[in-house]
Amino acid sequence: MKKKLSAKLTVVATACMMAVSFAFAGCSGNAKPDFEMPENGFDPDTPVTITFYHSMGAKLRGVLDNYIEEFNKLYPNITIDHKSQGDYDGVRDVISNQIIAGNQPNLAYCYPDHVALYNRSNAVLSLNDFLPGGAYANVTVKQAAVDENGEETTVEVPLGLTQEEKDMINPNYYAEGLKFDDGSKMYSLPWIKSTEVMYYNADFFEANKLKVPETWDELEQVCEQIKKINKDAYPFTYDSEANWFITMCEQYGSPYTSSAGGEKYLFDNQTNREFVQRFADWYQKGYFTTQALNGNTYTSGLFTEESAYMCIGSSGGASYQTDTGSDLGAPFTVGIAQIPQIHPEDPKVISQGPSVCIFKNEDPQKVLASWLFLKFFITNVNFQAEFSSVSGYMPVLTPEVMEKNETYQAFLAKAGDPNYLTALSVKVGMQHANSYFVSPAFVGSSEARTQVGALMSSVFSNPQGLDAAFKYAIDQCEYYFG
């Protein structure tokens, strides 16, 4: 359980420096409102440049650029300067530094704990006024258009998110932006999402007449059956111990963490100890391995080489769960199912993937331009469709809305084709879109995640160390962020 001392202190230091900068800002007088609408609203004639930080690779940046062209047909005065800042933590680290200096971007990919960190400086714009029922619900903006004669013109469209647009978005994804403090303020909107799914060797299951498990009890039974068929194989693997722990808490309805004030780290309780113990027993029987126990290597390799027959991992990693590197074709048929449940009638699966937040800015035109950019991209069916098909992540819009894009439907229709495993993964993910949850976010919530993952690995290897592992995990969280 090695402590990454400098990383934790960096986050602590950054959080505290942000808090200090916020305190100084407060000393200068009354706290300013998040945003003040300029008298004439959005100015469509004056050029404005906004910066957007993300972690997209080259192919996804290409997709983004194509749709920025479309966005600019509506808002020709807005220039988008977007940059990849490495991985998600890279985005967080860069912005954390910039907030202290006051030169953060206008928008950024974010996870909830990033937003919690940024808000130590009160840096993130609350979006409530732009949402249905908000202060700007009846404000309009001019959007460029072409009339029936092919002449350039403008049309007035709502600035804020209309109710109809809000209803396009998966409500579970939408709700993630409220998972801060008392839950009254929306600090982010979802950009693209992923979840966990269970990949399984469909040929093996069929040949051995095995049932694809829907519950953890059924999984245990299948594991026992598989060990009798192949004693050397892992019946299943689970890439993320942290996700596993957090998901089990949600499935059991057992406490994990809380951002509501008071005690934050609630995961040391009897229910959680029992499921960790149960899985430790499974590990001792050779039922599974995890990324950490597999030498910190993704377990998809075990699955594709048929050393494991089920693999619970990211829906965005489908292309790694099969082998399309050769003209021999995939060595076996890959099936994808929802991960096992405690209560199949009320399934719970973790939601992941980036959201986007807007940072406050002295220039209201930059804030408005940022909002228009964000609204365009999360409600644009074609963008969500193309981005999803390239990334293998799930669109944030509901399946019903996504039916409007025929090319996307054709992509999903190929879900049974071995060359389109990403389509199957997206399809399965979308089918269970109502099962998603996110955990509360606060400074230190990512530490909780790290610690529960570590305690799982520790107890799997040493079931007698369960008490010590839970105590250590709590102590670590409270020492740095309590």
Add this chain to the structure above:
Amino acid sequence: MKKLSKFFVSLLCAALIALMAMPMLAACGEEDTPGEVDYASSLTLDFTSPTKKQEVKVRLYVDGDTTHFNPVTDSTLTDYNAADFEKTYGYIKARYLAVNTPESTGDIEKWGKTASDFTRKQLESAESIVVESDDGNWNLDTTNERYLLWIWYKPQGATQFRNLNIELLQYGYGRSSSSGDNRYGETALAALAQAQAQKLRCFSPASTKDPNFFDDDAVQLSLKALRFRVDEYVNKAVRVEGIVTARFGNTAYIEEYDEETKTSYGMAVYYGFQMGSILDVLQVGNRVSVHGKVSYYEAGDTYQISDVENNEFRPTSKTNTFVVGEEAVEPPFTEMNATDIIDAGRELEYQFEVEVDGEEKLETRKLDYREAIMGTSVTLKGLKVIETYTTADGTSEGAMSLTCQIPGSTKTITIRTQVIKDEQGNLITADKYNQKTIDVKGIVGKFKGEYQVNVHRADYITVL
């Protein structure tokens, strides 16, 4: 109060680093600007610290943030322990901590080749190179083959080592990769912040040109022309046509027959881990029009086209790779004498027009025949397997090198297999071929300068 003191410790650290670094002007490295802090020299390689260290020499330059090294076993700077690197067959594949440079081998990204060139230049000029772990262990990344390392190099004539990871960040050659989450995190973040503030390279405006990145419309040319002039097209977008003859290692091989030279010319097309319509396009037998960027893949000792796509949402996109024609074509696997693949001395000629001072002139290029047929499909008959080697570890565990005597000759050629299995899915081992005579179908490739034939299917080897 406990938390306040932790906060002040970190604040002091960051402030101290900034203060200490202020007087240090860039003593090494290029493109110094007034006021720039040389973070790469602000850190000291502490040989007494508990981290793992090993003096090394470069084995292979891969790209800006990945290099393969051989340990210096008789180093006077570090203690060599062979057991440390047994898991990785005695050498060190280094993935640089804290920095992620743009791609330059698969997808080719802006600043990728430039970053790769910078890393190579710094290490080539080094008098000594030491790799350092982030803690007391040699830590592998999620591939389980690459070590996560700090790279220190001492330039010729210098007295101190410089940290290359920090230097890459400082000059904007790479972006953050958990830059703060390690032992030199504060310096890494400071270097990153400086590059961003100065808008260097990766952080420069979109209008800033990378001299090694070409974003123009693709040059359309034949596979033959590309083979003869491939060095001119590295990092450029091209469009070529050919028949897909094979697919393995996440790479499709295309080729086209040239009547004039009575020779087929081929090229590797790397598509990576993409799924979907690009796989439909790159089916064996399809005639395809490929759009992509040319790169030299050093680890495979081959040129390739990468950054290929087929976007179903943009069927008319000028960057799509797509199928041409409707009928599938049987891959040729041209029968030839194995000596043609290994013997030096035979050259092919290619003439083409170029414009010089407004006038069109004829230019002639010559190319070694062996190089010309790289990436093409061939059939070799009657090879006698006299020696075998099987890769024992790693992702290629089970792949075989069959040393084969060429019929009617004392010369030998290597047939290199992928991991191949029989119809029941059982691994095929070398004893099946050892001392046997075989016919093979495969793709011409190269390994460590030696031309060979790569075979990826069990049914492409026939035991006579």
